[in-house]
Amino acid sequence: MNVYNSLTRRVEELKPLEGNEIRLYTCGPTVYNFAHIGNFRAYAFEDILRRVIQFNGMKIRQVMNLTDVDDKTIRGANAAGVALTDYTKTYKDAFFADLKKLNIQPAEVYPAATDHIPEMIALVQKLMEKGVAYQSEDGSVYFKVREFPGYGKLAHIDFDNQRTGLRCAADEYDKENVGDFALWKAWEESDGPVGWDSPWGRGRPGWHIECSAMSMKYLGETFDLHTGGIDNLFPHHENEIAQAEAATGKEFVRTWMHCAHLRVNGEKMSKSAGNFFTLRDLLEKGYTGREIRYVLINAHYRTGLNFAFTALEDARKALDKIDRCVAQATDGEAPEWATKHLQDFADAVNDDLNLPRAFAALFELVRDANGKGAAGTLGVFKRMDEVLGVIFFENEKKEEEIPAEVKALLDARAEARKSKNWAESDRLRDEIAALGWAVKDSKEGQTCTKKQ
Known part of the structure; x- marks a missing residue:
């Protein structure tokens, strides 16, 4: 089984680092809204990858995170006037329901960021001890990208053309604005009740530290495979590598795979x-x-x-x-x-x-x-x-029983189509749809299925 490794920019054989099991980490949803079809393009790709690994007789341990605390989720909860946990639960539940509709196999573990704050704090502490992180005057903790020699190896960043001394508190930014990125964000008034106590004061984790901490907890300090959308490659995956490898001194992930945009x-x-x-x-x-x-x-x-x-x-x-x-x-x-x-x-x-x-x-x-x-x-x-x-x-196939009311409408619609009364046919189709059933027409006739 050969795959394209974004890190080396080559097609390479994918084989387990240990035994017969591929350990896979996939960047899951930020649960601030319903996932869109662009998100599901990436999740469907990862499902195919998982299935091909199994097709080849290998075992798989897949971890997909749920980002339930970040800039977007906090803004959404504040706008809705509800607690962050209540706000994100709606979209977590919707995400799992959507996966089933697309026949996407479940991962073995779905860690939520808010359940792993201690692991994130411990990782930030280790980076502070290693001298690659510092607390700024605003109370937040940042990663010193210039102190990590391998920074930029995934995104192939040319530091000679970069400005220095920049600092970026936002979760997402582009390659023209490389700078020290936030590991721990000091509490701000806009965070409202969201926050955790830490050695650096009350605050919350940066987006990037979440994935490094959770992936290493469930898959080890070095694992086989990490995937995501191409938009995750920089800065998110680049920063994950920097955090993990600066902390452990070991290779973080052997193979990186990225799905193109929809x-x-x-x-x-x-x-x-x-x-x-x-x-x-x-x-x-x-x-x-x-x-x-x-x-x-x-x-x-x-x-x-x-x-x-x-x-x-x-x-x-x-x-x-x-x-x-x-x-x-x-x-x-x-x-x-x-x-x-x-x-x-x-x-x-x-x-x-x-x-x-x-x-x-x-x-x-x-x-x-x-x-x-x-x-x-x-x-x-x-x-x-x-x-x-x-x-x-x-x-x-497990057929769902079509209710008598819907059957009567289908019969009437068949008659309307037979007499080429297309307006009546369309009206009846809409009436059937309002009852939760979808009608499809083909040269063999009409079929009716329960809407998913």
């Missing part, structure tokens, strides 16, 4: 542009978690993904094509041509998670199964789906 119709997603979508927004439009997952994983993780509603429609058609083939598939010894497609699939996913090639192998299997017969191919489809998580097995 854009909507070729533009950066933003609320002001009207192209900002959460998973819930798409589900309310009648799309399924399965269709959304298909779109999120269909492109290579290191290339930008352009999200469009036409892609969701294409996903619906592609999945329907797969479903109709799989419905004919049976157990038994796989024909030689099917095992060849499975080998092509395995070669693709082991080549830096090349999902476009993997999907090509899947559709070659569908084509041949349709032409040569699907006997003995069910096991091959299932093996591929161990990675993809989108193939639908008719015999494993």
Whole structure:
């Protein structure tokens, strides 16, 4: 299994540092709002990575953090007029519900930042003792980037072109503003009741120290793999490396992997542009978690993904094509041509998670199964789906009973479509949607599924 390592900028073999287990840390959500589809592109990539590791017979221990105290969560709680814990719980619960809808496998551990303040304070203390951190006049504690020789090795920063003596209290900034970053933030009036006592006074951890402390607690001082969105590479992941390696004197992480941005119709997603979508927004439009997952994983993780509603429609058609083939598939010894497609699939996913090639192998299997017969191919489809998580097995489907009221509306809609009364058909579809059911039309007729 080969993957692209952002640290070395090379494709390298991924193999466990110890035994047969990959220890993986993934940057999880900041729980200040519902996660958007750009976030879920990264989480879907990490799910594919996890599944490919297991596909190759390795074990995995995945830790995904929940950032439940930072600048954004505090601002959100203050604006809502509620306690920070109550505010973030809403979005934690929503996040886990969304993961299920996208068939994303759960991590082994989901540590929340607010449950690990002692570990963060201990790590800051160690950095102070090592002489790479200092307390400023405002009471906050900062990391001295010039005191750590390896700073910039992940983001490839050229310090000769940097201004010196800068200090940055914000959690996020760009490479043109490299400076000492906050490990511990002194309490401010805007923090309200949020704060913890420390050797440096009341305050709260900086965002970057949270991940260094929690990852090392659950995975050790050196572990195999760390992932996140490309926007996490700098400053967050760069700062994680600096904190951990300055404290321990050891290599922090062997392999770093980053997922490229998602854009909507070729533009950066933003609320002001009207192209900002959460998973819930798409589900309310009648799309399924399965269709959304298909779109999120269909492109290579290191290339930008352009999200469009036409892609969701294409996903619906592609999945329907797969479903109709799989419905004919049976157990038994796989024909030689099917095992060849499975080998092509395995070669693709082991080549830096090349999902476009993997999907090509899947559709070659569908084509041949349709032409040569699907006997003995069910096991091959299932093996591929161990990675993809989108193939639908008719015999494993648990149908939800459609209520009589909805059935009556469906019958009326079928009659309206038969008589080409499209306005009435649309009205009935909306009425069905209001009852929590989504109608899909195809050349075979209409199907109705419970909204997720």
